Amino acid sequence: xxxxxxxxxxxxxxxxxxxxxxxxxxxxxxxxxxxxxxxxxxxxxxxxxxxxxxxxxxxxxxxxxxxxxxxxxxxxxxxxxxxxxxxxxxxxxxxxxxxxxxxxxxxxxxxxxxxxxxxxxxxxxxxxxxxxxxxxxxxxxxxxxxxxxxxxxxxxxxxxxxxxxxxxxxxxxxxxxxxxxx
Amino acid sequence: xxxxxxxxxxxxxxxxxxxxxxxxxxxxxxxxxxxxxxxxxxxxxxxxxxxxxxxxxxxxxxxxxxxxxxxxxxxxxxxxxxxxxxxxxxxxxxxxxxxxxxxxxxxxxxxxxxxxxxxxxxxxxxxxxxxxxxxxxxxxxxxxxxxxxxxxxxxxxxxxxxxxxxxxxxxxxxxxxxxxxx
Numbered sequence: 001x002x003x004x005x006x007x008x009x010x011x012x013x014x015x016x017x018x019x020x021x022x023x024x025x026x027x028x029x030x031x032x033x034x035x036x037x038x039x040x041x042x043x044x045x046x047x048x049x050x051x052x053x054x055x056x057x058x059x060x061x062x063x064x065x066x067x068x069x070x071x072x073x074x075x076x077x078x079x080x081x082x083x084x085x086x087x088x089x090x091x092x093x094x095x096x097x098x099x100x101x102x103x104x105x106x107x108x109x110x111x112x113x114x115x116x117x118x119x120x121x122x123x124x125x126x127x128x129x130x131x132x133x134x135x136x137x138x139x140x141x142x143x144x145x146x147x148x149x150x151x152x153x154x155x156x157x158x159x160x161x162x163x164x165x166x167x168x169x170x171x172x173x174x175x176x177x178x179x180x181x182x
Numbered sequence: 183x184x185x186x187x188x189x190x191x192x193x194x195x196x197x198x199x200x201x202x203x204x205x206x207x208x209x210x211x212x213x214x215x216x217x218x219x220x221x222x223x224x225x226x227x228x229x230x231x232x233x234x235x236x237x238x239x240x241x242x243x244x245x246x247x248x249x250x251x252x253x254x255x256x257x258x259x260x261x262x263x264x265x266x267x268x269x270x271x272x273x274x275x276x277x278x279x280x281x282x283x284x285x286x287x288x289x290x291x292x293x294x295x296x297x298x299x300x301x302x303x304x305x306x307x308x309x310x311x312x313x314x315x316x317x318x319x320x321x322x323x324x325x326x327x328x329x330x331x332x333x334x335x336x337x338x339x340x341x342x343x344x345x346x347x348x349x350x351x352x353x354x355x356x357x358x359x360x361x362x363x364x
Binding site for chain 2: 009011090096097099100102103106107117118119120121122123124125126129130131132147
């Protein structure tokens with residue numbers, strides 16, 4: 001790449017993309033509501049169908065520690081580092097609905113992705129005013145309005161949505177960007 | 183306006199635009215360093231020139247309560263409400279450098295601008311991937327890269343920068359948008 005050419009930009013979502021949120025939801029659902037479910041049981045279900053107790057998902061997401069203790073999605077750290085060699089990478093999380101999550105999310109990034117500058121972190125509500133060349137996200141409510149190329153990270157809640165290019169893991173994302181050729 | 187036409191978007195900065203940061207900096211500088219300065223004394227000076235103790239500005243911005251107790255810029259509440267009648271307004275604050283500020287900023291917005299949805303709040307680092315039709319900000323580091331029309335809110339540190347349309351208060355902003363005609 002010509003060093004004079006500005007790098008293309010990638011916006012990467014946190015929950016369900018670099019942070020493995022499904023096992024954590026299942027764990028907290030059991031703790032808070034006493035109900036056991038499994039990864040295979042929730043495939044193809046919406047959030048409300050997967051965790052049907054009234055407002056349970058939002059309640060779970062408001063629990064202190066929920067975001068701070070998420071596991072990293074397998075392969076995400078190495079893949080993001082690799083992408084940063086040729087792209088300007090931004091972490092863009094829809095987080096302002098849960099104000100307590102903001103500090104936890106920053107701390108989580110500092111622990112697991114310390115090579116990402118604060119300059120490249122965005123905590124927002126809707127993502128419609130985010131303009132990057134690529135958006136990697138698991139929610140169609142974000143991908144549908146992407147101004148760049150939309151890449152859908154597989155999740156239980158998006159299995160029945162087919163309007164975007166789907167990837168199942170970070171290896172596939174790296175393969176995809178190798179084909180993009182820059 | 184035709185109800186079918188999407189509203190144009192405005193990104194509005196917090197510090198120095200809807201939050202009156204200069205008097206607070208002066209107050210904290212006195213408290214922390216014992217040095218008195220005044221609004222008139224800092225006109226035309228950069229942040230480092232206005233508050234020259236080593237790293238004092240960043241130290242001040244890390245003080246708990248600094249952002250939570252800022253005064254609202256005169257006229258900002260009514261003006262933002264007015265703009266929201268015809269525009270989609272986003273509050274876009276470069277805040278991720280100071281992670282403790284994030285929750286304070288959300289709380290401050292909930293107190294003073296409770297009519298702004300969490301969907302329309304963005305806490306970010308650099309603003310180069312924010313794409314709105316207008317950006318109202320006091321820093322050229324943001325305005326210079328604006329993808330929409332840049333409007334510079336007057337501040338002590340930007341008095342000698344002349345590359346953007348300058349406004350001195352919220353009345354002038356409303357006048358400006360009246361002339362924009364939508």
